[in-house]
Amino acid sequence: MTDKFISIEGIARRYPKAGGGDTTIFENLWLSMARGEFVCVIGHSGCGKTTVLNILAGLDAPSEGAVIVDNQAIAGPSLDRAVIFQSHALLPWRTVLGNVAYAVASKHRRWSAAQINAHAQRFIDVVGLTGAEHKRPAELSGGMKQRVGIARALSIEPKIMLMDEPFSALDALTRGTLQDEVRRICLETGQTVFMITHDVDEAIYLADKVVLMTNGPGAVIAEIVDNPLPKTRARADVHKHPLYYAVRNHIIDFLVARSKSFDKGAAYDPRNVPVVRPGAAPADVSPFVPADAGTQSNTDRASGPGFPLARERTG
Numbered sequence: 113m114t115d116k117f118i119s120i121e122g123i124a125r126r127y128p129k130a131g132g133g134d135t136t137i138f139e140n141l142w143l144s145m146a147r148g149e150f151v152c153v154i155g156h157s158g159c160g161k162t163t164v165l166n167i168l169a170g171l172d173a174p175s176e177g178a179v180i181v182d183n184q185a186i187a188g189p190s191l192d193r194a195v196i197f198q199s200h201a202l203l204p205w206r207t208v209l210g211n212v213a214y215a216v217a218s219k220h221r222r223w224s225a226a227q228i229n230a231h232a233q234r235f236i237d238v239v240g241l242t243g244a245e246h247k248r249p250a251e252l253s254g255g256m257k258q259r260v261g262i263a264r265a266l267s268i269e270p271k272i273m274l275m276d277e278p279f280s281a282l283d284a285l286t287r288g289t290l291q292d293e294v295r296r297i298c299l300e301t302g303q304t305v306f307m308i309t310h311d312v313d314e315a316i317y318l319a320d321k322v323v324l325m326t327n328g329p330g331a332v333i334a335e336i337v338d339n340p341l342p343k344t345r346a347r348a349d350v351h352k353h354p355l356y357y358a359v360r361n362h363i364i365d366f367l368v369a370r371s372k373s374f375d376k377g378a379a380y381d382p383r384n385v386p387v388v389r390p391g392a393a394p395a396d397v398s399p400f401v402p403a404d405a406g407t408q409s410n411t412d413r414a415s416g417p418g419f420p421l422a423r424e425r426t427g
């Protein structure tokens with residue numbers, strides 16, 4: 113990877129133990145992300161995903177190591193990095209417009225009220241809330257509240273979106289719609305996204321890369337799954353991709369078995385975590401052929417082990 117827009121460099125997070133000493137949640141974590149890349153992180157509860165996200169947000173500091181964004185070490189929160197939480201954290205006394213405008217005003221302190229409102233309205237329209245501008249959070253459904261959170265994050269036009277299970281509290285239909293919208297918006301705006309999810313299908317649908325973390329304490333990045341789906345993808349076609357089931361099975365197998373007993377082995381290098389493309393031949397991946405284009409089903413073609421690609425330096 114050449115463009116290291118985000119570079120996580122050997123970070124650790126330790127907390128003091130009640131009886132003395134420290135618990136190491138994770139250590140020596142290295143990961144880099146290119147500009148415009150959508151990365152999903154998957155791992156069991158407690159492995160430190162939110163801690164990593166909070167460090168990226170500047171809300172927490174690593175016990176060791178550093179995170180560099182756009183060639184600058186993170187030294188606290190910044191309007192360049194917007195966070196979308198599972199709970200939307202809206203200001204209950206402000207309307208939809210008021211909530212988004214509040215974020216816009218914090219970034220553009222010299223703008224007039226008219227400029228601020230016009231800018232906020234643009235992002236309210238983007239997330240499909242036109243007509244709900246004057247409602248207060250209590251009058252909105254969970255999905256609408258989450259849209260406000262997304263509009264608020266987008267309205268400050270951050271360089272990076274950090275999302276902590278943003279759709280997990282939503283019903284399946286709303287979740288699907290918002291996943292589609294977030295994907296579209298991120299593609300259109302070239303957003304770089306770091307997102308935590310527990311949902312394997314969500315990760316495969318949204319991500320360019322899926323980072324697999326082992327169980328904590330002492331969690332490590334076991335590997336990075338390079339998603340073979342094309343950047344432009346439609347929800348309805350995702351499962352027809354010839355490698356879809358191989359990728360899905362690989363991630364599930366990791367979560368069910370390997371995340372607990374991951375053997376780093378002598379060859380494991382945290383700065384150079386294996387990048388895998390499950391089901392693909394080591395040197396080549398066939399172009400996507402729709403399921404009805406041939407006699408062999410895509411599911412048949414998807415069988416086979418995950419071959420590690422050439423080890424790619426992530427640090």
Ligand SMILES: Nc1ncnc2c1ncn2[C@@H]1O[C@H](COP(=O)(O)OP(=O)(O)OP(=O)(O)O)[C@@H](O)[C@H]1O
Pocket residue numbers: 127137155156157158159160161162163164328
């Ligand atoms: N302030 C704190 N003091 C001590 N331990 C903490 C503190 N904050 C988090 N931890 C511990 O750090 C570990 C990682 O927490 P974190 O929330 O990052 O995990 P996670 O992978 O995001 O989990 P989940 O998927 O459940 O959200 C947990 O074991 C948690 O108990």
